[in-house]
Amino acid sequence: MKRFWCAFVLAFVLGGSLGCGSRAVPLLPGTEPTYYALKAVVALGTVQSAAIGLNGIPVCAEAVPPAPPVCHPLLSDASTRIVVEIVTDSALTLKATPAGWQASATAALDRIDARLDAADKPQMKVYTAAARGVIALIGVNP
Amino acid sequence: MIALILQLAQVLAPMIITAYEDHKAGNNGAAPTQDELNVALAAAVSRIVAEGEAWKAAHPKPPA
Numbered sequence: 001m002k003r004f005w006c007a008f009v010l011a012f013v014l015g016g017s018l019g020c021g022s023r024a025v026p027l028l029p030g031t032e033p034t035y036y037a038l039k040a041v042v043a044l045g046t047v048q049s050a051a052i053g054l055n056g057i058p059v060c061a062e063a064v065p066p067a068p069p070v071c072h073p074l075l076s077d078a079s080t081r082i083v084v085e086i087v088t089d090s091a092l093t094l095k096a097t098p099a100g101w102q103a104s105a106t107a108a109l110d111r112i113d114a115r116l117d118a119a120d121k122p123q124m125k126v127y128t129a130a131a132r133g134v135i136a137l138i139g140v141n142p
Numbered sequence: 143m144i145a146l147i148l149q150l151a152q153v154l155a156p157m158i159i160t161a162y163e164d165h166k167a168g169n170n171g172a173a174p175t176q177d178e179l180n181v182a183l184a185a186a187v188s189r190i191v192a193e194g195e196a197w198k199a200a201h202p203k204p205p206a
Contacts, residue, residue, distance in 0.1 A: 025173075026173040028175065031173070031175070034183055038182055038183045041187055045186065081201070084194040084197055088194045094187070095183055098183065
């Protein structure tokens with residue numbers, strides 16, 4: 001009887017611990033590419049939002065009175081435009097062809113990293129790296 | 143003995159309930175249809191395009 005109850009308790013504990021894993025997102029067969037493309041678009045959108053946000057941060061040199069301070073955006077307009085154009089193009093491509101989501105999204109990040117001004121690359125590096133991490137996990141951990 | 147069982151049940155009950163709810167959500171939860179995903183994807187792309195266009199409108203490209 002004691003052995004029975006021990007086995008019973010063990011079964012409950014194991015069953016509970018196995019059931020406490022991450023909840024998989026249910027997907028209908030055939031919808032995976034669109035779902036993954038959607039998540040990739042979200043990741044790329046975050047990169048664009050980050051670029052626009054950084055472009056809105058002014059960095060000002062110390063003023064020498066009476067001259068006003070000279071300010072420039074943390075991320076240059078030129079680099080921000082590059083990010084916006086690449087992300088927008090990639091998002092439209094993903095909408096048209098969701099099946100190629102991983103290649104399209106990764107290629108967009110590669111183009112951003114390659115075309116940014118040298119001075120601006122450090123600013124965007126962490127955001128493109130984060131997006132790469134997200135895209136790498138999309139198909140693995142839906 | 144009964145007290146021990148009751149104590150164990152108190153500890154295990156939340157785990158069992160969570161496992162059951164996870165199972166129920168995983169197997170009986172509604173999955174998005176292709177149409178729903180298409181709409182969501184189109185909406186996400188539209189938001190990105192709109193954000194980009196708004197920024198470009200506020201920052202016209204300087205003449206070459």
